Amino acid sequence: MKLVKEEVQDQLKKGQKPQRMTGAHAIIQSLLAESVDLIFGYPGGAIMPVYDALYDYQDVLKHVLTRHEQGAIHAAQGFARVGVKPGIVLATSGPGATNLITGLADAKIDSTPLVCITGQVGSQLLGTDAFQETDIISISMPVTKWNHQVTKAEEIPDAIAKAFHIATSGRPGPVLIDITKDAQFAELDFLYKKCKGFRSYIPIPKLKQESIDQAASLIDVAKKPLILFGQGVILSQAEQVFKKFVEKTGIPAAWTILGLSALPTEHPLNVGMLGMHGNYGPNKLTNEADLLIAIGMRFDDRVTGKLETYGKNAKVIHIEIDPAEINKNVFADVAVLADARDALLALLDKVSPNEHIEWHDQFKKHMALEVEKVISKELNPEKDGLTMGEVVKRVNDVTKGNGIVVTDVGQHQMIGCRYAKFSQSKSNVTSGGLGTMGFCLPAALGAKLARPDREVIAIIGDGGFQMTIQELGAIFQTKAAVKIIILNNQFLGMVRQWQQLFFDKRYSSTELVNPDFITIAKGFGIEGKTVSERSSLEADIARMFEHNGPYLLEVMVDKEDNVFPMVPTGACVSEVRLD
């Protein structure tokens, strides 16, 4: 039996009154009721009834078969980060489920909405060390926003409805539902009701007007205010009002790598990146500012450096949806507990227009110094070897800031975030909080499937590429036209940089003897080319974009380049080094 679109819609309409079906069908029907049309996964024994049911819905519910469950969940993350829907993952019990852990941890720390469904051994076998049984509920507990085991078919619709609500509301995050095989086989009277809330979950705190008033008065008297924005701006869809707020107050705005692209990189009030490899001005001037306005960011230690001396001259306004983030790392003089969009809408009317011209000049001066000492060498190198930065610059020339850039973890990630240009929101996808190598390739696949209308450029190190290299298979099979750029320095570059700077250049296990990536890509049916000369770089990048379909460009960059500026770990942000 294979159902066509009309039949499924018909069934959904009939969904007003209960219909008899198996648990496996109820899972699919629940996903359809949540407007899911794409899932990532990998089959196996304990989830087979669901895969069998899926066979009937191929026209309406596409399944992407990745080559590893880690690939499936990272793909779902990429899908969720650039699109408007949560990422959906299917996996079997035991090893299938445990292979999701890294992705769950990544999605949890980076607040990415995911609904993962794992099969589980039959309920009568639970706790007996049955074949492929693992206690995934306990294992995944600290890395999920919520998880739940279903052992009865009739619990399926409500559990899935709750899962979608929790994953996508408030501070989003990954949820996992573990469904025993007998619950998938058993029949129920299916009726789907979306979950809209329940008493023991308050996704959005109630905005307190006093906090807005207090924030507005601090903003109005500040002489040297600085905005620090994070992913909260994107997750609350606050980009428009955020831009208005920045423009009205004239306050320089700096971003965390998850906030990147929420405000166009070329916006005159965008002063760049915060943190360890962030821009010179925002780091240095954090400690001169008299007011820090943190919006939807959580003061990660890679952003703050040494906490004792962080922002020591500043009052702090923290706009944040998650009460547990308030005063966790940095004390907030005014805490605005709210959805960032609601808070900014309320603030926008209260604050007075301003320009802060002299304060801006300081950022400009710092930027001029950074250009001279770091940026010009990175983007317009005079040496022979290629730099990572010039590759990113060439990509910018083609995308004009309209591409989606997905990065892995390491030096290339920092260079990617520092130099990629963005004119649209939801365009930078990277593993920020967890720093998961291997994230990029599958995440880029997911991003491309969510936004086939946009260029998706995967920028990966030669190390991280080999962590999930098997997903070339999924890219080949889906024909997703991901443009993959390996910035090959033949080292685990970021670790090598630390070894050079902090461990006396003792390069312990960081040099890579790499395979021929182009031949490998060819084996997966993906065209590619290696470039090691500046003279052909521009043309090679142009060819990559012109190529119809996925493409792999391997760029041989200098082996021992370092990323600067840098705030050494444990140092104060104002101790940021330019070399």
Add this chain to the structure above:
Amino acid sequence: MKKPFTIVVFTENKIGLLNRVTSTLIQRHINIESLTVSESEFPGIHRFTIVILEEEEKVQKVVKQIEKQVEILKAYYFSDEQTAFAEIALYKINSASVAKEEGLKSLILKHQLKELSKEGEFLILEKTGKKEETNQVFEELKPFGLLGFVRSGRVSLSKMIGSFSGHLQEFELHSKEIITKYN
């Protein structure tokens, strides 16, 4: 400075929530001194009473992290001065050998110990009170040949007004507001 604090958590009655609460504490390397799970005054809502020894600032942060978990309604923390609390301890001694001893009788009187069971050759005594008191009894019973000892986790109720029931109403109202505003 580290001090004893009682964390009180109100949760839905759902399997696995205890695990979430304890793993939040473990992640911050906080040792649990005692733990009691029971029903609360509200049907369907469970109450965890957890005693830890910690600095207040850390307690404040971890309590917020506990409270934000889905299906946890509210988490509070109290210093010892803010609550009335007690523990139950049970002591087992061989009654045959000591029953006639005057010393034991006066000990039972002095500490108001309850004779929970005296079937067969064993006497099981109960003491309800603070840890220092139950410890004192432990020390004094030792010479009589203590064969078994167990102490429950702390149970406590706050001495303050402003109770969970007010919060519960607030939650129910607020979650309705959210539903109308954001759906």
